[in-house]
Amino acid sequence: MSIAESVVRTIEDKGAGAFVESYDPAEENMVINLGPVHPSTHGVLRLVLELSGETVLDCRPVIGYLHTGIEKECEDQTWRGAVTAVTRMDYLAPFHNEQAFSLAVEKLLDLEVPPRGKYIRTLMSELGRLSSHLVWFGTSGLDMGAMSAMFYGFRERELFLDFYEMVTGLRMNHGYNIPGGVWQDLPEGWEEVCANIVSIMPGRIDDYESLLTENPIWLERTKGVGIMSIEDAVRFGATGPIGRAAGLDWDLRRDMPYEAYGELSFEVPVASEGDVYARYQVRMAEMRESIKLVGQVMEKMPEGDYKNMDPKIMPPPRSELNRSMEAVIHHFKLVTQGYTVPAGDAYAAVESPRGELGAYVVSDGGTAPYRCHVRDPSFINLQSLASMAKGGLVADLIAVIASVDPVMGGVDR
Amino acid sequence: MSRSAGRLDTTDEQIWVEPGEWAARARGLKEEGWSLTDLAGLDTIGLHGRGAFEVVAQLLHPELKRRIMVHVPAPGEPPTVPSVADVWPVADFPEREAYDMFGIRFEGHPNLVRILMPDEWEGYPLRKSYGVGKVAIEFIPQPMLQIQSAGQSPKPHESDADVDRLGQPEEDEMGDHEAAMRRAPFARAAQAEAGEDAASVSPLTPTPKEETRP
Incomplete structure (x- = not known):
């Protein structure tokens, strides 16, 4: 010992x-x-x-200081209600939490999401990646004395949070992706706001890079610091940007496509050095790719239903309730009791800003999840922290923590 | 509308492995190129015909781009399965979490201690037998928050009886310390009302410790 x-x-x-x-x-x-x-x-x-x-x-x-028992809470909610609990886990990637959970439930229900629903989810997922990486950029700059990085990162994040508020009504913890699609369509005028983000962001990322990429102090603090080899990345299950910075060429969006990713073209940035600077480069390149993806999704956004309209799963539209007795019955059943999900186990994973975010969901055939476990990338990635920190200085450890980008809400759940 | 009700196996391939074979099987799977992505405990008491506890591992084959789900029943009390932390070091934290939440013992794990709950915690929160609200909430109503003047609020004891304690244990089921902690503010307030040396037992100040006089 x-x-x-x-x-x-x-x-x-x-x-x-x-x-x-x-x-x-x-x-x-x-x-x-x-x-x-x-x-x-x-x-x-x-x-x-x-x-x-x-x-x-x-x-x-x-760890455990932020343990809130969300997995237990899910067992007390309906399938639809559990989304609201799950979204609060990794609070910088709420869309990804909901998405993994919804995909798992859809597997159990054998439920198809209409193309527009898939594209909306992809759009929000990529915007979520951008806004999460902006927080990483701001806080890791701040940790290493680059104070202005934080102001820039959080300034641009507001663009995204405003868009989320416009679409979902909330700035964080949206509960937007639900089993079967998304709970409401994109609002009028979303194209302009999105186009604004797509046109502004590349220039802003150039600004960030001009601040840090060749900054001698930044290079001194990050190059050759906190090195993780590809073997360690595999051993400790590191996924996401920290795995890719070590040379692990794996991205669920490309390698096991879900939602609309199979129809979009994008690069997966990979580095081989495995140090803090490589993680910085990978995340910066990822942000640029995400902007391209948002542009592609805007172009290809199909018309049609944004959620599966199966009346046994989705409450009917408000207009139906005035006309159809059947709609009233369905609405009453869904609101008071919820829908049942066939018994079984399902695991679904998405590529969150921090790596593989998976949801393991068990149903006993009832109206509530029997068990909902989330494989949070921050939780798993923390295991590799020791391998990066050993042999370095305490000051380097601060840089390493920032580059791993753990979100304690996800670690402790 | 593609939806078929009643399908049991709706996901990737699932395999069941006996607990005694799990460690050897894990080594074999690792040599075939499978890596562990996730491991979780599961209380199967409510799932028909599946024993009491299970460990569920998610494996990924990066080259085949396939996943399998491995179920390992954990028999006995405490439920016990062999650890695979030496096969896949990534299993370290997830196994500790399954131990913490379900009390599943992983034989051979290098450091099987609680990870999310405090070390001295009793019980395993994600077991089905562990009800929500079973543990007394640590917030103790303070006398200063209650209206003490006559006629404005019910007596502390009456209001106490009305509180829905969400399945918390009755006072006689609790340990002495916990019961004393819960009673303390009311007892102090009652004492203060009775006017016994109101200054020293004011409800706004903590009860002074007993002084030993020579």
Whole structure:
């Protein structure tokens, strides 16, 4: 048992108190607690570090400070209602949470989403990737002293949040993707707002790159820092940008297409260095690809239904209720009781901004999920943190955490 | 409208593996090129004919671009299955989570401790026998939040009886400490109302510890 490991146990025994927990004068190793309340740990991530001087010998994440029992909550909701719970997990990628859950439920229901529904989901998913990467850009810049990065990142994010509000009514936690499609059509005038985003963003990303890409301080802080080999990426199951930065050429959008991705053309940026700078480059390139994807989706957006109109699954439109008794009955049944889903297990995964986000859903044939488990990429990616941090300096660890981009809402669920 | 009701197996291939064979089977699957993407516990008590607990692993084959779902029943109490953290190191956190949430023991796991709940937590929250609201919410109503003047609010004890405690244990089922914690504010308020040395037992100040006098 390493010192850090034993210290995690003793701290848990005593309750988290002191920040220096042990000091071995012979070894001159020190164990220090970073977080859970620390501005650079992106939420309530706590790391127990074993240090020799300023060199990190071991690093163990201690999580659970944001555990809210959403998986248990889902078991108390209807299938439609669970979407509202699931969307609150990874709060920077709400569309992806809903999408994975909805895809899994659709597998169980054997339910087809109409083409327009698929394209709307793809649109929101790519915009969600952009707005999530903007938060990563802002916070990781801030962590390494590039203060203005945060202002730029959060300024542009407002464009996206305004669009989400226009489409879903909410800026975060939308509950927009539901089993069978999306719950309402895109509003009038969405093309102009989207076109505005598509025309503005490439120039803004050029601005970001001119700030950081060749900035000597940025290069000094990121190049050759926090290296993860491709073997470690496979061993620890790293997916998403951090896997691709290590050379793992895998993207669910391209390799196992879902929604409309099979009909769109895009590149998957891959690097091979596996350091913080490579992750920066991969994410920047991904943002550019996402803008292209949004443009393609706008061009190809089909007309027609935006959700499966099966009356046993979807409440009828409001206008129907005045005319049809059957519609009233369906509406009453769906609102008071919800629909049943055939018994079975299903797993569906999407490529979220942080990697593979999967939902494992079990039905016992009732109107509520029997079990809803979410494989959150932040949770899995945190396991590889130690392999990146070992041997580096504490200051480098801060850069590494920023480049992994963990969202604690997703880690702890 | 493509929808067929009543299909049981609607997803990727599913296989069932006996717990005794799981570790060896996992090694074989890994050599075939399967990698583990996810592992979750499952309380199968409500699923007909599927035992009590299961571990469900999602495997991905990046070259074949296929997924399979592996079900491993976890028999016994505590339910036990072999760990695959040595086969796929990525299983470390998910196995700890399944232990934390379902109490499933993974034999051979290097560090099987709770991961999301506090170490001293009792019970396994995602088991079906663990009801929602079973644990007393740690928020204790403070006397200062209650209107104390006569005629404006019911007596603390009466209002206490009306509160729907959502399946929380009755006082006599609780430990002494918890019961005392729950009673404390009301007891203090009652004491203050009785006028016993109102200054020292004011409901706004915490109860002073008993002083030992020489």
